[in-house]
Amino acid sequence: MTDACKEPIIEIADLHVAFDNVPALHGVDLSLRRGESVGMVGESGCGKSVTWLAALGLLPQRAQISGSVRLAGEELLHEPASRLDKVRGGRIAMIFQDPASALNPVQKVGDQIIEVLRLHRGMERHAARAEARRLFDQVGIPDPARRLDAYPHEFSGGQNQRIMIAMALAGRPEILIADEPTTALDVTIQAQILDLLQQIQREMGMALVLISHDLGIIGELCERVLVLYAGRVVEEAPVDRLFAQPHHPYTQGLLKALPSLETKPHRLVAIPGVVPSATDLPMGCAFAPRCAQRVERCGEWASELASIPNEGRHKAACLHVASELAPAEVVAA
Amino acid sequence: MARFVAIRLARALLTIGMVVTFAFVVLRASGDPARAMLSPETPAAAVEAFRKAWGLDAPVGVQYARYVLAIVQGDLGQSMRDGRAAITVVAERIPVTLMLTGPALALNLLLGIPAGIYAALKHGRLADRLVMAIAVAGFTVPSFVLGLVLVLAFAVELPWFPSGGAGTLRQLVLPVVTLGLGGAAVLARFTRSAMLEVLGQSYIRTASAKGVPWRGVVTGHALPNAAIPVLTIVGFMVGNLIAGTVLVESVFSWPGVGSLLVVSVVSRDLAVVQCILLVVAAAMIVTNVSVDLLYGVLDPRLRDASYPIGGA
Numbered sequence: 061m062t063d064a065c066k067e068p069i070i071e072i073a074d075l076h077v078a079f080d081n082v083p084a085l086h087g088v089d090l091s092l093r094r095g096e097s098v099g100m101v102g103e104s105g106c107g108k109s110v111t112w113l114a115a116l117g118l119l120p121q122r123a124q125i126s127g128s129v130r131l132a133g134e135e136l137l138h139e140p141a142s143r144l145d146k147v148r149g150g151r152i153a154m155i156f157q158d159p160a161s162a163l164n165p166v167q168k169v170g171d172q173i174i175e176v177l178r179l180h181r182g183m184e185r186h187a188a189r190a191e192a193r194r195l196f197d198q199v200g201i202p203d204p205a206r207r208l209d210a211y212p213h214e215f216s217g218g219q220n221q222r223i224m225i226a227m228a229l230a231g232r233p234e235i236l237i238a239d240e241p242t243t244a245l246d247v248t249i250q251a252q253i254l255d256l257l258q259q260i261q262r263e264m265g266m267a268l269v270l271i272s273h274d275l276g277i278i279g280e281l282c283e284r285v286l287v288l289y290a291g292r293v294v295e296e297a298p299v300d301r302l303f304a305q306p307h308h309p310y311t312q313g314l315l316k317a318l319p320s321l322e323t324k325p326h327r328l329v330a331i332p333g334v335v336p337s338a339t340d341l342p343m344g345c346a347f348a349p350r351c352a353q354r355v356e357r358c359g360e361w362a363s364e365l366a367s368i369p370n371e372g373r374h375k376a377a378c379l380h381v382a383s384e385l386a387p388a389e390v391v392a393a
Numbered sequence: 394m395a396r397f398v399a400i401r402l403a404r405a406l407l408t409i410g411m412v413v414t415f416a417f418v419v420l421r422a423s424g425d426p427a428r429a430m431l432s433p434e435t436p437a438a439a440v441e442a443f444r445k446a447w448g449l450d451a452p453v454g455v456q457y458a459r460y461v462l463a464i465v466q467g468d469l470g471q472s473m474r475d476g477r478a479a480i481t482v483v484a485e486r487i488p489v490t491l492m493l494t495g496p497a498l499a500l501n502l503l504l505g506i507p508a509g510i511y512a513a514l515k516h517g518r519l520a521d522r523l524v525m526a527i528a529v530a531g532f533t534v535p536s537f538v539l540g541l542v543l544v545l546a547f548a549v550e551l552p553w554f555p556s557g558g559a560g561t562l563r564q565l566v567l568p569v570v571t572l573g574l575g576g577a578a579v580l581a582r583f584t585r586s587a588m589l590e591v592l593g594q595s596y597i598r599t600a601s602a603k604g605v606p607w608r609g610v611v612t613g614h615a616l617p618n619a620a621i622p623v624l625t626i627v628g629f630m631v632g633n634l635i636a637g638t639v640l641v642e643s644v645f646s647w648p649g650v651g652s653l654l655v656v657s658v659v660s661r662d663l664a665v666v667q668c669i670l671l672v673v674a675a676a677m678i679v680t681n682v683s684v685d686l687l688y689g690v691l692d693p694r695l696r697d698a699s700y701p702i703g704g705a
C-alpha cells in the first residue's frame with residue numbers, strides 16, 4: 061500500500077448530535093483510510109446511523125450538530141446544501157436497511173439510477189441508460205435491459221438491495237456507507253448481499269463502512285471495528301484483535317452473544333438489561349448498570365477511549381483499561 | 394382489465410338504479426304533485442284530469458314500472474311546468490352551472506394544493522401555522538355564510554361586484570369564490586398532511602443521500618407520491634362542488650341546474666328532478682371512474698393486479 065492509501069479519506073472528530081436538547085451522540089471520533097473497510101456495531105439506538113446521517117447533513121433541521129467531519133481534509137459539517145449535494149451520492153454513497161421502502165415506489169428503478177448518473181457523472185440520457193444496464197449486470201440483476209423499466213414492487217427484497225447498491229455505485233463514490241444492509245433480508249439472501257458488497261469494495265477500491273448489530277457479519281467483511289454504546293465509541297480495534305481480546309465488557313458481551321460453530325444456540329448469553337434511553341443516561345459509564353465488572357467508581361468516571369498499552373490501534377473506554385485496576389476491586393455480580 | 398370495466402359498469406348501473414328509485418320514492422312520498430303544481434282553488438275535476446294526464450291516478454307500483462321502463466327507453470319525461478322534455482330543460486342549464494363549478498374546481502386545486510405543499514415544506518414554522526389557520530377558518534365557515542359575507546363586503550359595502558345574476562365575468566367572481574374556497578381549504582389541509590407523510594419516508598432520505606437537490610427531491614420524489622392520496626380527496630371535492638352549487642346558485646340567483654332543482658322540487662316537477670338526479674349521478678360516476686384511471690397512472694402498484702394493495 062502506498063502512503064496515499066494510508067491517509068484518512070474521512071475524519072470525524074468529536075461529533076455531537078442532540079435532538080431537542082437530548083443528546084444522541086456524545087463526541088464520536090472515527091477516521092477511515094482510502095479503501096479501508098470498517099465495521100460499526102452496537103445495539104439498536106446507540107448512534108450508528110445518526111453518526112453518518114449527521115456527517116452527510118441528512119438529519120432533520122431540529123438536530124443540533126457540532127464537531128467536525130472532514131472529507132479529504134475539507135470540512136463538511138454545516139456546509140451549504142449545494143456543496144453537500146455534490147458529496148452525497150458522488151463521493152460518499154449510503155444504502156439503507158429496508159430496501160423496499162428506500163426506493164421510490166412510483167419511479168422506474170432504471171430512472172432512479174439514471175438520476176445519479178446524470179447528477180454526478182453528467183451523462184446524457186442514452187449513455188446513462190447504457191451505464192445503468194452495466195451497473196445492473198455488475199450487481200447481478202438478470203435481464204437488465206428489461207428490468208430497468210420495472211418498479212421496486214416488482215423486485216424481491218434482495219434484488220431491491222442490489223438495486224440500491226447499483227445506485228450507490230453509480231456515482232463512483234470513494235466511500236460506501238452500508239447501514240444494516242441485510243437486516244431486513246432472509247439469511248440466504250443476506251450472505252449473497254454481503255458477498256456482493258465485499259466483491260464490489262475490492263473491485264472499486266472504495267472505503268466501506270458496514271453498520272450492523274451483528275458482530276459476526278462485521279468480522280467477515282471488515283478490517284477494523286468500532287463498538288458503539290449509547291452514543292459513544294466504547295472500543296475500537298482491528299477485527300482479529302477485537303475477537304481475540306475484547307477489552308470492554310460490552311464488547312465481551314456482544315461476542316458471547318454471537319453464535320459460532322462451537323456454541324449451540326441455546327448457550328448464547330445475551331447481555332442482561334437494555335440500552336438506557338437517551339433521556340436518562342446514568343452518570344459515568346453508560347454501560348455500568350448492565351456491567352458485571354462494575355465498581356463503585358464507574359458511576360462517576362468520565363468515559364474516555366484510551367489506548368491499550370502496547371497496542372496503539374486498540375482502544376477501549378473502560379475504567380478498568382484506563383486505570384488497569386486490580387481484579388480484586390471488581391464487585392462481581 | 395375487462396373484469397375491472399365490467400365491475401365498474403355494473404356498479405354504475407346499480408348506482409343509477411338506486412338514484413332513480415330514490416328520486417321516485419322521495420318525491421311521491423313527500424306530497425301530491427298535482428296539489429303542488431296546481432293552485433289551491435283549482436276545481437277537483439281539473440285536478441283529476443291533471444292526474445290522469447300525467448299518469449298519477451295509476452297505483453304507485455304501476456307508476457314506478459312505467460317510470461323505469463320509460464327511463465330505460467331513454468325517455469326522461471316532460472316537465473310538468475312547461476311541457477318541454479325534461480332533458481331539454483335540464484340540458485340548457487348545465488353549461489350555466491359548469492361556468493360556476495369549473496372555475497370553482499380550478500380554485501380548489503390551484504389554491505388548495507400549492508398552499509398545502511407550501512405549508513408542509515415550512516412545517517412547524519410561522520408560515521405553516523398561518524396557512525393552516527386560514528384553512529381551518531376556510532372550511533369551518535359554511536358556504537352560505539361565506540356567500541352572504543362576501544355579498545355584504547364586496548357587493549354592498551364596496552360595490553365592486555354584482556350580488557347576483559349570470560352573464561358577465563364580474564358576476565362570476567363572488568359565487569366562484571364562495572363555492573371554491575371551502576374546498577381549497579380542505580384540500581390544503583389534506584395536501585399538507587399527505588406531503589408530510591411522504592417527506593418522512595425512507596425513499597426521500599435516499600433521494601437526498603444520492604445528491605438530488607432539495608427542489609428535485611420535492612418535485613421529483615415527494616410530489617408524485619403525495620399526489621396519490623390527494624387524488625382521492627379531489628374525487629370527493631367534485632361531489633362537494635355539486636352539492637354546494639345548489640346553495641350558491643340560490644344565494645347568487647345563478648340560473649343553473651342548482652336553481653332549477655330548487656324550483657322543481659318546490660313545484661314537484663317530478664320529471665325534471667329525476668332528470669337532474671340522473672345527471673348528478675352520471676357526473677359522480679364519471680368522476681369516480683376518472684379518479685380510478687388516474688390512480689393507475691400515478692401508482693404503478695395499482696396497475697399490477699397481483700400486488701396486494703387495496704384499489705379496485
Ligand SMILES: Nc1ncnc2c1ncn2[C@@H]1O[C@H](COP(=O)(O)OP(=O)(O)O)[C@@H](O)[C@H]1O
Pocket residue numbers: 079084102103104105106107108109110111120338
Ligand atoms: N430523527 C430523530 N429524531 C429524534 N431522535 C432520533 C432521530 N434519529 C435518531 N434519534 C435517536 O438517536 C439515537 C441513535 O439512533 P440511531 O443512530 O438511529 O441508532 P442505531 O445505532 O440503531 O442506528 C436513538 O436514541 C434515537 O432515538
Ligand SMILES: [Mg+2]
Pocket residue numbers: 105108109110239240
Ligand atoms: Mg440504525
